[in-house]
Amino acid sequence: MRFLERFGPGLAISAAAIALSTPGPAIAGEVSNGKDATYYISLGDSLTTGYQPDVDKDTDLAYTDQLYAQLKQRTPGLKHIRLGCTAETTESLIKGGKCDYPHAKSQLDAALQALAQHRGKVAYVTLSVGANDILLNCVGPAGTLDGACLNSRSQTMAKNIAQIAGALRKAGTNNTQFVGSTYYNPFLATWLLGAAGQQAAKESAPLVGAANTGITQVYKSTGFKVADVAGAFSSDDFTTQVNVPGAGEVPANVAKICQLTWACTKKDPHPNADGHKLIAGAFAAQLADNDVPGASPSPTPTPDDSATPEPGTSRGSGSGSDTGANQPSTNGDLAETGASSSTPVLAGAGLAVVAAGSAAVYVARRRRTTDES
Numbered sequence: 060m061r062f063l064e065r066f067g068p069g070l071a072i073s074a075a076a077i078a079l080s081t082p083g084p085a086i087a088g089e090v091s092n093g094k095d096a097t098y099y100i101s102l103g104d105s106l107t108t109g110y111q112p113d114v115d116k117d118t119d120l121a122y123t124d125q126l127y128a129q130l131k132q133r134t135p136g137l138k139h140i141r142l143g144c145t146a147e148t149t150e151s152l153i154k155g156g157k158c159d160y161p162h163a164k165s166q167l168d169a170a171l172q173a174l175a176q177h178r179g180k181v182a183y184v185t186l187s188v189g190a191n192d193i194l195l196n197c198v199g200p201a202g203t204l205d206g207a208c209l210n211s212r213s214q215t216m217a218k219n220i221a222q223i224a225g226a227l228r229k230a231g232t233n234n235t236q237f238v239g240s241t242y243y244n245p246f247l248a249t250w251l252l253g254a255a256g257q258q259a260a261k262e263s264a265p266l267v268g269a270a271n272t273g274i275t276q277v278y279k280s281t282g283f284k285v286a287d288v289a290g291a292f293s294s295d296d297f298t299t300q301v302n303v304p305g306a307g308e309v310p311a312n313v314a315k316i317c318q319l320t321w322a323c324t325k326k327d328p329h330p331n332a333d334g335h336k337l338i339a340g341a342f343a344a345q346l347a348d349n350d351v352p353g354a355s356p357s358p359t360p361t362p363d364d365s366a367t368p369e370p371g372t373s374r375g376s377g378s379g380s381d382t383g384a385n386q387p388s389t390n391g392d393l394a395e396t397g398a399s400s401s402t403p404v405l406a407g408a409g410l411a412v413v414a415a416g417s418a419a420v421y422v423a424r425r426r427r428t429t430d431e432s
Contacts, residue, residue, distance in 0.1 A: 108121055186238070
């Protein structure tokens with residue numbers, strides 16, 4: 060099918076709002092009761108759970124898992140508390156409802172409990188959330204966007220991120236490093252649709268850029284560092300030309316979207332294994348060695364730009380451990396996590412742009428989770 064035919068209800072985006080897809084279950088990493096253990100807590104939506112559309116499941120290819128592997132090299136006793144949740148919004152991350160966290164009412168509550176339980180031993184906290192605030196609330200049955208809802212949700216999303224980041228920062232210590240992220244622009248993939256798609260791709264760039272500027276300001280105001288994922292994906296580079304097999308000469312930002320996500324093949328903007336690797340590098344670049352409990356001096360990991368896979372391919376995609384969508388798994392001493400099989404989630408959803416004067420409309424398809432065998 061053509062690119063536009065693979066998507067469902069439409070969604071417009073303003074300069075003040077940005078939304079990425081967010082399917083995936085919650086899962087936790089290994090836990091140790093050793094007195095020398097230190098911890099990495101990851102929070103967020105499907106970007107943190109490694110959803111891969113080729114297997115329609117969450118995997119351990121997530122940037123959070125790749126980042127953990129890098130951080131553990133310099134902090135040998137590091138353990139990962141993996142709290143990310145399918146379809147999480149900024150509101151549900153605060154109040155709960157998308158995933159079950161026994162002994163905790165929400166993902167934020169579980170994280171705050173972990174920070175209290177391991178006070179002084181949590182070295183790193185990362186956060187990626189905000190996509191589904193728009194996608195789950197502001198698209199009507201006919202696929203039309205409620206503009207008033209979009210404006211309201213944009214403001215609410217910013218307030219919620221500030222509340223989440225502020226609460227996490229307050230619960231940490233001076234030895235805890237906190238990092239949130241900007242977003243890459245999946246709508247660059249529409250460059251491949253021809254003149255209308257190229258125009259709309261260009262028009263999407265300032266919208267995503269403005270949204271990332273707002274997100275950055277919110278994070279920095281709460282004491283978070285910011286992983287420049289948009290920069291890692293060269294999101295604004297329309298000048299440099301790159302040859303992409305099957306597509307010919309395209310701008311560098313379009314090439315990276317095709318190479319690092321599924322947007323150009325499966326019409327799904329989720330990162331593939333190499334995309335998650337690049338995102339992990341963007342986070343790692345913000346995490347200094349100093350003031351980390353249990354850390355030993357070592358070079359800070361940096362983004363790896365060496366990979367140039369075929370458009371939409373994922374070197375190793377599906378080769379990582381399949382976590383199984385919405386299956387509960389032990390989360391240390393805190394809880395078990397996993398979304399209800401009846402919870403509506405988004406798989407292969409993304410930003411949506413209705414560009415003025417353009418015939419191109421970018422939309423998101425929905426799926427409903429199913430019981431796993």
